[in-house]
Amino acid sequence: MSASFRAAIAYSNSTRESAHSDTDPLSPGLHSFSTGYNKLTYTIFGTGPSLVVCQVPGWGIGPSYISNGLAPLHGSFKILYFTPRGTPPSSRPLDALEMSSKHMVEDLEILRQYLELGSMLLLGHSNGGSIVLGYAQQYPSHVEKLVLIDHELQGFDDSATYIEFAMKRKDDHIYGTALERLQSFKADTNEEMQERLNDILPFYFANPTESVPKMLETMEDMPSSWALNHQRAADRERPTYLVDDLNKVEAKTLIVVGRDDPFCSVKAAEKAHAGMTTSELVILEDCGHFAWIENRECLDVVSRFLSE
Template sequence: MHDVVFKTTAGSTLQYFKCGTGPIMIVTPPAWGLGVSYLQEALTPLEQSFTLVFLEPRANGKSSRPAAPEMTCWHIADDIEYLRQELGLDNIPCLLGHSGGGTIALYYAIKYPTKVNQLILSNHRLDGFDDGKSMKEAIVEKAKNPKMHAPLKAWTTSHENLTDEGFAQVIRSFLPIYFYNPDAFYRSKELSSLQSVPLWNYQTVNGADREVHQQEAELGKVTAKTLIISCRADPVCTPAQAMATQKGIRGSKLVIYDECGHFPWLEKEETFRDIIDFLH
């Protein structure tokens, strides 16, 4: 695993990790503080077929922190463009984003449509999409499982004055609701052992005063061959968002897994098969 830090043309600093062999796949995590370690753990099976380049978005890892107004997913998409330039790529062969990282990757495909060939959105959030009804239905369903009661309570805990370590503890407490089977949470060492998550990132990326773009209206700009992965037991990035994205991107493919939550590779072994089949 190569760890690289470089200066962008805008003067900021970005970090990325590189491993594997084959065509390049750039991987983007959400920017609110998880970083790329959980995806490095998750995507190991792809290293035999692809050169994986994991980007630490601004304010994550060793990447420099910008001013708060520049921590929107719209702005962070430019970090992918800086990375493309750093790698000397005319086009990105494949761009994969998970969760909020999918939001960032989708913005990149909207802003730089000629610079990405293939796009994979796994459990992505469609920025500006009103999904309150589907999210509420998902939570009502999860509340039927007694194992979800404590995580659901933790999910509503205020974190305004927490330390980064305290915030990580709250996240560990509520992450089981992101799964169909709450015990599947412990299959990820990286997620289940989170020690510190920068609260500043979360507050700026997801804060009530953040600038919100309406992604749905711009989906027609995407020209990349696109695979969208969604899961019916995902309470935050629901199939409703995935279906709206699939409708807006011409020729895109949508896969929805039953009995699976926000991290499909931990609950559905066919996840990697579907990704590789799509790319090949």
Template sequence: MPTFTAPDGTHLAYHVRGEGEPLVVVPGGPMRASVYLEDLGGLTAHRRLVLLDLRGTGDSAVPTDPATYRCDHMVDDVEALRAHMGLEHMDLLAHSAGGSLAILYAARYPARVRRLVLVHANGSALGLRNTAEDRLAAARLRAREPWFDKAFPALEAWLTGESDFDPACAPFFFGRWDATAEAHDAATEEQTNEEAEGRYFSDGAFDPDATRAALAGLTAPVLVQAGELDGGPRPELARRAADAFPNAEFEVQPGAGHYPWLDDPERFVRRVVAFLDR
């Protein structure tokens, strides 16, 4: 397992899978170990994935200062990984909450980004936050699913603050609620650093106006993907995120929840590879 050292001395790990040109991958969660990404639906057949374990997750060390779990503090961890790999610039893919980290990286180090893929990315860095109604509207699209009548009241109670998260809500995050989705969901708690999760989006992490201004100078192509059934972000919110980049394209994957490489791996891989190989 390869490691490198962050600017503050924290030892960070990454996992290499597949062959070919490197694609650096930033996981979401927030603060979930990169193992949940697996091979991204078979993307390893086309690219060498460099899966970063963010500080305090997976095989990476816990930092001395827990304040460094805040999203903006980890931008230089990504830059340290690029330098460690000896890349002049890199292709970067980020999922979910990792999208805000990748957006901040692109704003701070635009010359280091060759291509950027944002997979169902959290847009907090751009001032675009999911709302409870966003998630409920997406959830209502699943009204014909056999689990809906039990899951929807639990989701509504969680989003309105009436109760804690109920595992009954889990099917809403997947395009298909099957054995693969259940196993993926069951590993979430074990793979997530809960303390770090609580600090990731803490006050001061984002300055959307400054980030948008910095991204105006980004020349790299950007692919912003959303899922038809995903509530975080819904396609319209993801489309607005794409508008923040000078050279972006936007796509909605039909039938996809929050993990598109599980819902339709062939389509997901085909689209990402076509974008990266231009």
């Protein structure tokens, strides 16, 4: 554990202890706390008896897409959506190289200690899944259950699956345009990033004509191009090889993946499942990267798993 991380833990604990007694850090709504280095924020929806901590991806998409997407679960669970460093309203680190997924794993531990939780029910989608998986490897005793939805498995090269999807779709009038924009994706401003995301979204779905409008309805946050560009750079500087430490995960784990996900593929999910003896794998047909948009079974499976 680095000296800066130890200092952040100590600072967040002192902040927690000095909070007013009538302030409930687990009440519905937006919350923030300081680590001494960054301001971190989270939003709570739902009033169910079980707290689920959902890690928002680190590349700047914001929490609304997943909090709106998982809204059907809010009647049964209290879900905390943890917005990572660099994505507003959380603050940017002073050193942009501290935007790595590894640093975001450490932020999850700071959150756990701030909330005085012994262990957590963790959920993550895409890069959020990568962060919670990294946490479960580094802090296995602090994870009660782990849910990975179309999760990124850092250190596992499945570029062949993406190439296969690209070759099959390149001549399609919807997929082809999205693929062309995806291959030249670059955003220097938040507005450019929003426009580029809208352009490439069809490639993330099995049924884009029907699913993209549903997805756009969930995306209320302005994305952060700064977070996108600097998390990419930080992860290149400090790469994470989650594929090497899958056997360190002790928590019962649910892995859900869409058959038509070219980015966080079935092969990656199968690799993670094979490496974690406590995991179960659910593959959803006719689903892309945002499984709950295209198949309600995704949320039903997650709800049953968390309720067991």
